[in-house]
Amino acid sequence: MSRTRTERLVNLVICLLSTRRFLTAAQIAATVPGYEHDPDDPRDHDAFQRKFERDKAELRELGVPLETGTASIFDTEPGYRIAHREYALPDIPLEPDEAAAVGIAARLWQHAGLAAAASSGLAKLRAAGVEVDPQATLGVEPVVTVDPAFGPLTGAARNRRAVTFSYRVPEVDDPMTRRLEPWGVVCWRGRWYVVGHDRDRGATRCFRLSRIVGNVRVTGPEHAFTPPSGLDLISHVAERSGPVAHHGRATVTVRPGRAAGLRRWAVESVPGPGGDRLTVPYSDVERLAFTLVGYGADVRVDAPPELREAVIQRLKEVVARHEPMSTAAVAP
Amino acid sequence: MSAAQRASVDRLGRLLNLVPYLLARPGIALAEAAADLGITERQLRDDLELLWVCGLPGYGPGDLIDMAFDGDRVTVTYDAGIDRPLRLTPDEALALVVALRMLAETPGTGTRDAVERALAKIEDAAGDIGDAPVAVRLPANDERLDEIRAAVEGGNAMRIVYYTAARDETTDRVIDPLRVLMVEGRAYLEAWCRRAEATRMFRVDRIDAFTVLDEPAAPPPGLDLHDVTDGVFHPTPDLPLVTLLVGRGGRWITEYYPCEDVRRDGDEWLVTMRVTDLGWAQRLLLGLGPDVTVVGPGELVERIRAQAMTALDQYN
Numbered sequence: 001m002s003r004t005r006t007e008r009l010v011n012l013v014i015c016l017l018s019t020r021r022f023l024t025a026a027q028i029a030a031t032v033p034g035y036e037h038d039p040d041d042p043r044d045h046d047a048f049q050r051k052f053e054r055d056k057a058e059l060r061e062l063g064v065p066l067e068t069g070t071a072s073i074f075d076t077e078p079g080y081r082i083a084h085r086e087y088a089l090p091d092i093p094l095e096p097d098e099a100a101a102v103g104i105a106a107r108l109w110q111h112a113g114l115a116a117a118a119s120s121g122l123a124k125l126r127a128a129g130v131e132v133d134p135q136a137t138l139g140v141e142p143v144v145t146v147d148p149a150f151g152p153l154t155g156a157a158r159n160r161r162a163v164t165f166s167y168r169v170p171e172v173d174d175p176m177t178r179r180l181e182p183w184g185v186v187c188w189r190g191r192w193y194v195v196g197h198d199r200d201r202g203a204t205r206c207f208r209l210s211r212i213v214g215n216v217r218v219t220g221p222e223h224a225f226t227p228p229s230g231l232d233l234i235s236h237v238a239e240r241s242g243p244v245a246h247h248g249r250a251t252v253t254v255r256p257g258r259a260a261g262l263r264r265w266a267v268e269s270v271p272g273p274g275g276d277r278l279t280v281p282y283s284d285v286e287r288l289a290f291t292l293v294g295y296g297a298d299v300r301v302d303a304p305p306e307l308r309e310a311v312i313q314r315l316k317e318v319v320a321r322h323e324p325m326s327t328a329a330v331a332p
Numbered sequence: 333m334s335a336a337q338r339a340s341v342d343r344l345g346r347l348l349n350l351v352p353y354l355l356a357r358p359g360i361a362l363a364e365a366a367a368d369l370g371i372t373e374r375q376l377r378d379d380l381e382l383l384w385v386c387g388l389p390g391y392g393p394g395d396l397i398d399m400a401f402d403g404d405r406v407t408v409t410y411d412a413g414i415d416r417p418l419r420l421t422p423d424e425a426l427a428l429v430v431a432l433r434m435l436a437e438t439p440g441t442g443t444r445d446a447v448e449r450a451l452a453k454i455e456d457a458a459g460d461i462g463d464a465p466v467a468v469r470l471p472a473n474d475e476r477l478d479e480i481r482a483a484v485e486g487g488n489a490m491r492i493v494y495y496t497a498a499r500d501e502t503t504d505r506v507i508d509p510l511r512v513l514m515v516e517g518r519a520y521l522e523a524w525c526r527r528a529e530a531t532r533m534f535r536v537d538r539i540d541a542f543t544v545l546d547e548p549a550a551p552p553p554g555l556d557l558h559d560v561t562d563g564v565f566h567p568t569p570d571l572p573l574v575t576l577l578v579g580r581g582g583r584w585i586t587e588y589y590p591c592e593d594v595r596r597d598g599d600e601w602l603v604t605m606r607v608t609d610l611g612w613a614q615r616l617l618l619g620l621g622p623d624v625t626v627v628g629p630g631e632l633v634e635r636i637r638a639q640a641m642t643a644l645d646q647y648n
Contacts, residue, residue: 005340006340006343006344006347006382007382007385007386009344010344010347010348010382010383010386011386011387011391013348013414014386014387014388014412014413014414015388015389017413017414018388018389018412018413031389032389033391058337058340058341058344061341062341062344062345062348062418062421063418063419063420063421064418065419084413084416086419087416087418087419088415088416088417088418088419089416089417089418089419089420089457090419090456090457090459091457092453092454092456092457093453094450094453095446095449097443097446098446098447098449098450098453099450100443100446101432101435101443101446101447101450102428102432102450102454104435105428105431105432105434105435105447105450106427106428106431108431108434108435109427109431110561113423114423114426114427114430115427117421117423117424117426117427118424118427118428118431119370120345120421120424121420121421121424121425121427121428122428123346123349123353123369123417124349124417124418124419124420124424125417126353126368127349127350127352127353127356127417128352128356128416128417129352129356129357138435138438138443139481139482139484139485139512140438140439140477140481140512140513140514140519141511141512141513141514142434142435142438142470142513142514143513143514143515143516143560143561144430144431144434145516145561145562154426154464154465154466155422157465158422158426158461158464158465170583170584170586170587171580171581171583171584173596173599182465183465184465184466184467185465185466185467186466186467186468186469187434187466187467187468187469187470188469188517189469189470189517190470190514190515190516190517190518191516191517210587211587233465233467234467234469238469258500259500260495260500260501260502261495261497261500263502264495264502264540290619290620290621291619292619293618293619293640293643294615294616294618294619295500295615295618296614296615296618296639296640296642296643297639297642297643297645297646299643300643300646300647308647312644312647314621314622315640315643315644316644317622318618318636318637318640319637319640319641319644321622321625322625322626322633322636322637322640323637324634324637
């Protein structure tokens, strides 16, 4: 069964590739082995039509560009053909080092669906005559993982269709429904984001893929929007997380041999009687205060005074929250 | 689509690919082709037998796909018009283009130029669909990573000065490198650590210094590499369990650290997570601010309280 079906489909592809005229279903049935039937028997004819529909669907699933049209204005029935130009992979003259890079790239996917797509894509390149060294390595292997929303969002961005999804931000209790015209997907420092026009906010927004709850629903027609020209996807995600300048200088005393993490961050270290005096660069007093509180009694802040006060305040809060028998530690 | 339909589509794709594949490699040995295509020799023979009865309408001897066999070697002598592979599907183009962009962005690969040339050619061949709506930016090209990669490729053991955040200490170790990898935007050196007598994932940004030793790397044979599909840190049941009461402003930790359980109770969340080390947990939790209160274990609560009180004494 399966073998005759595959045989029929290979013959169908060859037949439609070889014809310049559009061939109707009846002409195909009379030509390609496996479609023999009695067109005057309604049941037999129905069975043929179902079979032919399934076969067409299978070719399209595989990506075979099946063209529909009529051979002449007198034809009422649609015909089919495959243009070789549309069917064939164009020539890709890859140098050996380039082919090796493609071979490595195809192995990076940890996501099953994309891994399969990458290896079938690579198989086509090899069928076009590209030789890929399976042993090649680059010295550094990036591990490429994606969130489940990646596939639907890239598909929607490519077809310019709107999407709806449920989005959960930890600070907010319940997920919210968001409606987005997705322009593209960005990998920024190992995390995935989608950038687009938020239909409810009427503004550009980024969403982290890992915060999308459940399925992404693709809605409405294709080509429903046009992303801005000269769009730089990265800039929308990177905007808020650019480099931070550390202009402030704090002085802290650290017990000998302790707080190794803080020592790595310090720009200067001078041994003293009570311990080592470190000079630590910072941008924000509150943030540095939290870091320093983490080191507990291994660190004492000497300057600036506002940092000293912030640390003392935090430490008092910690003690209060962890009082034995304290009600603060018990959920109301 | 059912599994049977999927299998049928897959086989059709393989057959349409096989003709141009063989056309490009006249006289290839069947065993070599089968290995290359990732199928058994038996499957390959079945595929060839099937192709042999396919061809152009008419289906006479001159219309069918033809092959010449010479012992175990095969040459396609007539292709019936399937002289090229099928064009890339949108998913295939996306998978290759995004992976190449990822490679091009990976610091320290040393072959960025080849990757970028390959990327341009694949994008070009894929046409419209090669213009994948996906951008990739990893941390900037890092000199340290480049040096480490070169050292690892040299194949020798290394001595490293490494900062262990879990214990907040910097140690000297001799390691036998296994591989360098990027996971979630961070570079790691996986190696056999002679000090720990185990494989370890060393974060490259925490290797403060290194020297290449005058002896070849000799990791014990048969080591299993870390499975990093789901990230680098996989909590194991033997690690201490910590329970926290987390306010709204501290909920971000549930995204940042793997948690065992998150129970929502109004504004307060009851979060349990496993930690490698109570000392690390103490530093982390002391520094998390007013939105996090440690509920258990009692030992950790007491340590945090005692630590904070001793620290306060320094200011009196």
